Amino acid sequence: MYLSKPEVFSVPIRYINFDILGIEKNDIKKARHHVFIGVILPNQRESRWVRDKEAMEREARLREVNIKIEFNDFNIEKQRIAVEKLISEGVNALIITSIDNGDEASLVDKAKESGIKVIAYDLLIKNSEVDVYISFNIIRVGEFQGRYLTKNVPKGNYILLSGEPSEGLLREGAMTYIQPLIFMREIRVVTDQVVKGWDPDNAFKIVEESLAKSGNRVDAILAPNDAIAGASIKALENQGLAGKVAVTGQDADLAAIQRIIQGTQSMTVLKDSRELGKVAIETAIKLVEGKYIDYNAIKNNGKKDVPSILIEPIAIDKSNLYTTFKETEYYKDGF
Missing domain, CATH: 3.40.50.2300 (Response regulator)
Structure with missing residues (x-):
């Protein structure tokens, strides 16, 4: 409740x-x-x-x-x-x-x-x-992630990742936007898997196997945080897909901000x-x-x-990255 x-x-x-x-x-x-x-x-x-x-x-x-x-x-x-x-x-x-x-x-x-x-x-x-x-507000974080993916990739093959131990509200928020398009058969879920211990190595293996199973036909990855996003992007890079697949994140880690600037990660959420x-x-x-x-x-x-x-968290992508960090002084030394 x-x-x-x-x-x-x-x-x-x-x-x-x-x-x-x-x-x-x-x-x-x-x-x-x-x-x-x-x-x-x-x-x-x-x-x-x-x-x-x-x-x-x-x-x-x-x-x-x-x-x-x-x-x-x-x-x-x-x-x-x-x-x-x-x-x-x-x-x-x-x-x-x-x-x-x-x-x-x-x-x-x-x-x-x-x-x-x-x-x-x-x-x-x-x-x-x-x-x-x-x-x-974890449910809001999930909503930011799900809304971004469905707005930018309303059709296609999705990999859905969640962390363990799980935060149900994060998943709930994202699926508020994703689930209706699954029902409408606009989105096809090729993998829906838990990343044990929120371990990036586990995430890398899951995405690597998903790409092999789908013949690299993946359009979006719901990554619950930036560490898992980074691992997912490494798997994409190995197949020449980095920057071609939408990838979410959370935490606004410095590495994630750099990936957003480079165009390999789509968004993150500043908490x-x-x-x-x-x-x-x-x-x-x-x-x-x-x-x-x-x-x-x-x-x-x-x-x-x-x-x-x-x-309350703040959703970040290329459009508001610089203004957000200037206002919050989150990265005073730049990125």
């Missing part, structure tokens, strides 16, 4: 009026030294996650709170070890990027049993007692992770301090309605 709320509203978790209690701002800063935020991100290979890490560390310094960041490398065992390690080290807020929608609920339970506030970051943790979900990381740290502090949480949506994770903060 996905319910979008038109206006920002608040969850009254607990409110402390520091003025009434006679607590000075300096005392608040001192108290913040006791805020210890643990974070688990997927990896440091992709620039997307490097930006999240840097944004969180920067915001933690500005807010004068302690932070420790671990990485799970899309491995559930590493995720478990990282969660247990951060709990043992005494964090009072935990920001987790989900990689497995089954086992992680038990990890959330462990944290909650220790009185730790838990934020699901980027992907919602299913059937869990998370306090808040923070992400981009300014600087803002996402900043909001995550702000929210973690509010949870620990018992303050109101402003949210703009509710998402049901199978167990509860989770207050959610969803940030």
